[in-house]
Amino acid sequence: MNAPLARLKTVAEAELENQFAALPAPDPWRSAAFARFAALGLPNRRVEAWHFTDLRAVMEQALPLAATNGTAPQTAQRGFGEVGTRMVFVDGRYAPAQSDALPAGVTLTRDSSAPEAHPDAMVTLNHAFAQQAAQIEIAPGTVLKAPLHLVFAQRAAATAVFSRVKVKIGADAEVTLAEIHTGLEHGHQVNSLVEIEMGDNARCAHVCDCEAAQSLCVLGLIIKLGRTAHFNSFAMLDGGQMVRRQIFADLIGEGADIALSGLMLGRGAAHLDTTLTINHAKPHGVSREVFRSLLDENAHGVYQGKVIVKPHAQKTDGKMMSKAILLHDGARMDNKPELEIFADDVVCGHGATVGGLDAEQIFYLQSRGIPRSEAEALLLEAFAAEMIEPVENESLKRHFTGRLARWLQARGGRA
Amino acid sequence: MLKINNLHAEIDGKKILNGLTLEVRAGEVAAIMGPNGSGKSTLSYIIAGRPGYEVTAGEVLLNGQNLLEMEPNARAAAGVFLAFQYPLEIPGVATMTFLKAAMNAQARQRGEAESTTPDFIKKVRGAAKDLKIDQEMLKRPLNVGFSGGEKKRMEILQMALLAPKFAILDETDSGLDIDALRIVADGVNALRNRERGFLVITHYQRLLDYIRPDSVHVMARGEIVRSGGPTLALELEKSGYAAYSDEAA
Ligand SMILES: Nc1ncnc2c1ncn2[C@@H]1O[C@H](COP(=O)(O)OP(=O)(O)OP(=O)(O)O)[C@@H](O)[C@H]1O
Ligand SMILES: [Mg+2]
Numbered sequence: 001m002n003a004p005l006a007r008l009k010t011v012a013e014a015e016l017e018n019q020f021a022a023l024p025a026p027d028p029w030r031s032a033a034f035a036r037f038a039a040l041g042l043p044n045r046r047v048e049a050w051h052f053t054d055l056r057a058v059m060e061q062a063l064p065l066a067a068t069n070g071t072a073p074q075t076a077q078r079g080f081g082e083v084g085t086r087m088v089f090v091d092g093r094y095a096p097a098q099s100d101a102l103p104a105g106v107t108l109t110r111d112s113s114a115p116e117a118h119p120d121a122m123v124t125l126n127h128a129f130a131q132q133a134a135q136i137e138i139a140p141g142t143v144l145k146a147p148l149h150l151v152f153a154q155r156a157a158a159t160a161v162f163s164r165v166k167v168k169i170g171a172d173a174e175v176t177l178a179e180i181h182t183g184l185e186h187g188h189q190v191n192s193l194v195e196i197e198m199g200d201n202a203r204c205a206h207v208c209d210c211e212a213a214q215s216l217c218v219l220g221l222i223i224k225l226g227r228t229a230h231f232n233s234f235a236m237l238d239g240g241q242m243v244r245r246q247i248f249a250d251l252i253g254e255g256a257d258i259a260l261s262g263l264m265l266g267r268g269a270a271h272l273d274t275t276l277t278i279n280h281a282k283p284h285g286v287s288r289e290v291f292r293s294l295l296d297e298n299a300h301g302v303y304q305g306k307v308i309v310k311p312h313a314q315k316t317d318g319k320m321m322s323k324a325i326l327l328h329d330g331a332r333m334d335n336k337p338e339l340e341i342f343a344d345d346v347v348c349g350h351g352a353t354v355g356g357l358d359a360e361q362i363f364y365l366q367s368r369g370i371p372r373s374e375a376e377a378l379l380l381e382a383f384a385a386e387m388i389e390p391v392e393n394e395s396l397k398r399h400f401t402g403r404l405a406r407w408l409q410a411r412g413g414r415a
Numbered sequence: 416m417l418k419i420n421n422l423h424a425e426i427d428g429k430k431i432l433n434g435l436t437l438e439v440r441a442g443e444v445a446a447i448m449g450p451n452g453s454g455k456s457t458l459s460y461i462i463a464g465r466p467g468y469e470v471t472a473g474e475v476l477l478n479g480q481n482l483l484e485m486e487p488n489a490r491a492a493a494g495v496f497l498a499f500q501y502p503l504e505i506p507g508v509a510t511m512t513f514l515k516a517a518m519n520a521q522a523r524q525r526g527e528a529e530s531t532t533p534d535f536i537k538k539v540r541g542a543a544k545d546l547k548i549d550q551e552m553l554k555r556p557l558n559v560g561f562s563g564g565e566k567k568r569m570e571i572l573q574m575a576l577l578a579p580k581f582a583i584l585d586e587t588d589s590g591l592d593i594d595a596l597r598i599v600a601d602g603v604n605a606l607r608n609r610e611r612g613f614l615v616i617t618h619y620q621r622l623l624d625y626i627r628p629d630s631v632h633v634m635a636r637g638e639i640v641r642s643g644g645p646t647l648a649l650e651l652e653k654s655g656y657a658a659y660s661d662e663a664a
Contacts, residue, residue, distance in 0.1 A: 359466065364503040367463045368573060369491035369521035378516060382507025
């Protein structure tokens with residue numbers, strides 16, 4: 001009998017190991033995180049949560065780490081909505097010169113403390129490589145009128161970028177957070193992690209925008225909600241070689257309320273993945289997940305949602321829905337909604353649909369004189385715009401509406 | 416104006432129209448009555464261009480133009496309008512947006528100028544007022560959550576705005592209350608003129624009391640089995656279709 005073979009490392013895994021070894025004196029907890037990552041390896045089909053997104057197969061190499069300081073090019077500094085306080089992170093590092101002064105009640109510090117070990121390999125890799133976390137604290141009771149824009153800008157070189165931002169929202173505070181990933185035209189490898197901790201009764205309206213162009217992006221979001229805290233989020237993902245957005249939400253306070261929504265727009269050979277886990281740990285929690293995808297050409301969409309209701313989380317109210325429209329024979333969608341319920345007094349449901357445009361609706365519009373391509377565009381816009389509609393901040397809503405219109409326009413009059 | 420010659424059509428191999436022949440002249444209002452399932456809606460869908468039917472023989476000409484070779488939107492631009500028996504709900508598309516898209520698209524295809532926004536709004540407001548359609552409804556997504564009667568009125572609003580050459584009303588009276596029936600009939604009558612033709616499909620004489628037809632046709636098993644003047648409808652009201660189903664059996 002042969003002794004069990006050590007798992008063969010891929011080129012990228014070996015390169016990551018060399019890169020980590022070359023780092024000057026990382027904190028011991030970072031080394032520990034890297035050791036955990038090395039044991040897991042890059043996520044692949046055999047890891048359940050990554051079954052449809054085989055990162056190990058796609059990531060042929062690990063791009064060199066971005067240099068530690070620099071200025072983002074103008075294009076990457078583009079505004080995002082007109083109103084807001086901009087905090088710019090260039091290649092993962094906070095760039096004060098390009099950022100706005102912080103409003104009262106908001107502070108920014110560096111945090112080098114060891115994070116909790118995380119089961120996901122890419123979160124763990126982020127912990128290992130991200131130089132330090134930027135920690136944004138919003139004092140209890142602070143109500144911010146203008147949104148905080150977290151702008152993650154990449155410079156022109158094709159590099160690997162690790163960024164990590166922690167946001168602590170104090171009790172009763174209210175904030176709109178816009179997470180913007182930009183400057184991705186040059187084939188970056190982005191591993192971003194945003195960790196949000198919400199105090200009791202805090203409110204956060206979050207949006208995430210990722211126009212991934214030619215990049216490979218793993219966007220992590222870890223949220224912990226205190227008692228009656230409310231978090232809602234809308235994300236627009238488009239383009240890209242591969243975008244994996246993963247959300248880990250823990251409703252650790254009673255009566256917490258989370259509403260996640262998003263729109264994935266795929267064409268070319270884009271692979272877009274939204275995977276989320278909602279963990280209801282306390283009674284009276286509410287969760288809503290509503291995602292829609294438009295997939296053209298050979299794009300591949302993935303939605304995986306897992307809602308876990310712990311034994312004590314009675315009266316949990318959870319609903320999840322993913323709908324995809326395939327616009328081409330080559331497009332594909334994998335939906336995997338799951339409920340794991342360990343409490344008996346809960347109301348939970350989920351659904352998922354994949355299909356083409358409704359032929360009856362197209363005929364109805366055509367019968368009024370609207371040409372087929374225009375009828376399709378109207379229906380697609382309607383399908384997608386319903387996701388943007390609930391975004392409360394008007395300038396953010398305008399931004400997403402414009403992005404959607406441009407995406408649809410680029411599709412042109414094709415049937 | 417509209418000529419249907421020996422039209423045979425099937426869906427999924429099932430024959431529905433069996434050599435239907437019918438002519439409607441410019442300025443004429445022709446009524447079609449006939450038992451459930453006789454193929455009335457199928458006929459109107461085929462004229463409007465709904466996909467899924469196989470026309471195995473025959474032709475449909477509008478002023479000499481072969482409609483069956485045209486896309487549904489081109490037929491609409493050429494002047495065909497169908498008020499659906501079951502109007503569709505279009506979630507997410509505001510009624511105003513839809514109306515503007517339809518009017519502009521038709522104007523473009525005909526090589527006419529698109530109407531300006533203020534002009535368009537004025538036209539819509541006027542037509543909505545005539546049909547007693549609340550302005551608020553125009554802001555809602557098309558037909559979503561509208562009552563049965565509201566949907567039918569919305570069809571007539573579209574007809575009024577698009578001013579077709581030839582309009583088919585497929586059971587527009589069903590689901591309308593007595594007042595709405597009168598309003599809708601007034602809307603149709605206002606559009607009657609010497610150039611415009613109508614095909615009015617209905618089960619009830621009541622509609623024909625308001626919209627006086629020039630001719631009445633009985634359809635059974637995919638054919639026109641009898642044609643006559645307005646009195647034919649009154650006769651059918653009394654005797655039903657028994658004679659025609661026997662004949663066809
Ligand atoms: N998609 C389809 N597949 C099979 N049969 C169909 C289909 N659509 C319609 N039919 C059949 O064709 C026949 C004619 O239907 P149609 O709707 O045209 O009748 P109609 O005269 O309008 O009836 P009503 O008075 O009830 O509105 C019916 O027997 C119907 O069941
Ligand atoms: Mg019918």
